[in-house]
Amino acid sequence: MAIFNKLSSYSWGAKVVLTLAAFAVNFGEFWLIAQLCTSNSLAKSVALLKQPDILEHSQTLKTHFDALSKLINAMVNVTKCIVELTELPSKYISIDEPPLSTAMAHIHTATYWIISSVVVCVGQITGLMGMRQEFTISTSDAWELSSLAHKVSSIHEHLQSRLRLCYERIDEKKLMEDFEHFKRTIETPQVDNLMILQNIFGREENVLNPERAQVYINVLRKKHVLLLISDLDISQEEIRVLEVVYKERVSSRLNYEIIWLPIVDRTTWNDGYKENFSTMQSNMSWYTVRNHVAIEPAVVKYIREEWGFVKKPIVVTLNPQGKVLCPNALNMMRIWGNAAFPFSSEIEERFWKAKPWTLDLLVARLEPNLPTWVSQQKVVCFYGGVKMEWIESFTTATKGVAKALDIGIEMVYVGKKNARERVQKITGLIKEKQLSHAWEDDNVWFFWNLLESMLYSKTQHGKTIENDVIKQEVMTMLGYDSSKMDGLCSTPDRVKW
Structure with missing residues (x-):
């Protein structure tokens, strides 16, 4: 109790630190000699001069020393926890609220057991220092040390768990603070x-340019910047479609750049993800981040909550002043390409008002023969499905009707959404049997994703199937599942599915 009375005016953290410091000052030399005398020549020489009996009985005392060592290490660990808890920033965590208040309630008990353990250690070490030829050691002494070590270690585990909760709370508060700062900015x-x-990348000042050289982020200053945001599962088709638009900007003399911002889970990062990340980088012809942790966590939170990123890629457009022009311009980039630059929500709405529902809007960038067919006043029939028997029947019947009516017709197989392997097989058979034209994989993918982009774009601008014809038609096309067959026949100015 004398020790507690002497330390009564100090904080709990100071109590344990002062106690351990006094213990180290008085018994540190002995403990170092006892620990190292069998493995260090200098310690052995000092032991011969100051503690010859310790050297002589070092093997017999090994169990005793091990128990002492475990207890001392446990006391140091608990002391570190107590100091950390008392020094947590009050700006982010209150001592009057859990989890810190819960942790602080256990500090009194922890301090008691540390000081009590120090007293026991002092008693046993003093006994060892004073022994001579009448060397004896009690089994109960070693048991007492082991028992205390177990008790103090349990206290450490509990405080450590409380400390982790405190740091989690602090991280949450810091994240929210950074989030609000980025939002204001x-x-x-x-x-x-x-x-x-700079706020997006935080301490990461360099990015990789299209040539994969490190450059300072200010190379993008005062440019239109398109933030391509995705996880590591962005498809190669998506990358190729964007690459076409990106490369065409040069001939169109458009001053914008794309930079890829990958959204990844840092806690599950492994070599497989690292390899995938590197592969994605190598497949992109625009700016990318240097590493997967380049984006600040608060920015990731903002991307998810304010820009609505979940799984599918989005493209956020910033003008040269950093103003967000559109929270997702990917849809209009698919639909109109660079014609929609600078990819603002206002331009997207204006285009929908000005562009009619025509074949050109749907497939102009997919079917190179379309201008010729249109000039020849042919009916163009795009059809899908994944049952070969139906396809043969449909193409034969359609051609027969067109011939009977003396109508020029061209037919194009557009596959089916989410049926890649089956579509590839059917495409091969269609070409082999010369039933009709058939698109390659990238065009099939783009066609169905173009329809989805039209749907999302219309929804983004508040259109419903009740008040928008294009949305009605698009939903009809997307509504067919793999068990149904479908066909779209069109003249240059009219589309009917």
Whole structure:
């Protein structure tokens, strides 16, 4: 009790630190000699001079020393926990609220057991230092040390778990603080986009340019920047479609750049993800981040909550001043390509008002023969399905009707959504039997994703199937499942599915 009375004016953290410090000052030399005398020549020499009996009985005392060592290490670990808990930043965590209040309630008990353990250690070490030829050691002494070590270790585990909860709470508060800071920054008018980009990448000041050289982020300053946001599962078809648009910007003299922002789970990162990340980088012809942790966690939170990223890729457009022009321009990039630059929500809405529901809107970039067919006043029939028997019957019947009516017709197989392998097989058979034209994989993928983009774009602008004809038609096309067959026949100015 004398020790507790002497330390009564100190904080709980100071109590344990002062106690351990006093213990180390008084018994540190002995403990070092006892620990190292069998393996270190200098310690052995000192032991011969100061503690010859310890050296002589070192093997017999090994169990005793091991128990002492475990207890001392446990005391040090608990002390570190107590100090950490008392020094947590009050800005982010309150001592009056869980989990810190819960942890602090156990510090009194932890301090008691540390000081009590120090007293026991002092008593036993003093006995060892004073022994001579009448060397004896009690089994109960070693048991007492082991028992205390177990008790103090249990306290350490409990405090450590409380400390982890405290750090989680602090991280949550810091994340929210950084989130609000980024939100204010991106919603405040800026002179240029550099501050926004710096906030996105935080301490990561360099990115990889299209040639895969490291460059400072300010190379994107005062440019239109398209943030391609995805996980590591972005499809190669998606990359190829964007690459076409990106490369065409040069001939169109458009001053914009794309940079890939991968959204990954840092806690599950492994070599497989690393390899996938590197593969994605090598497949992209635009700017990318240097590593998977380049994006600040608060920005990832903002991307998910404010820009609505879940799984599917999105493209957020920033103008040269860093203003967000559209939270997802990927749809209009698929539909209109660079014609929609600078890819703002206003341009998207204007295009929908100006562009009619025609064959050109649907497949102009997919079917190179379309201008010729249109000039020849042919009916163009695009059809899908995954049952070969039906396809043969449908193409034969359609051609027969067209011939009987003396109508010029061209037929194109467009596959089916989410049936890649079956579509590939059927495409081969259609070409082999010369039933009709048939698109390759990328065009099939793009056609069905173009329809989805039209649907999402219309929805984004508040259109419903009740008040929008295009949305009605698109939903009809997308509504067919793999058990049904479908065909779209069109003249240049009219589309009917």
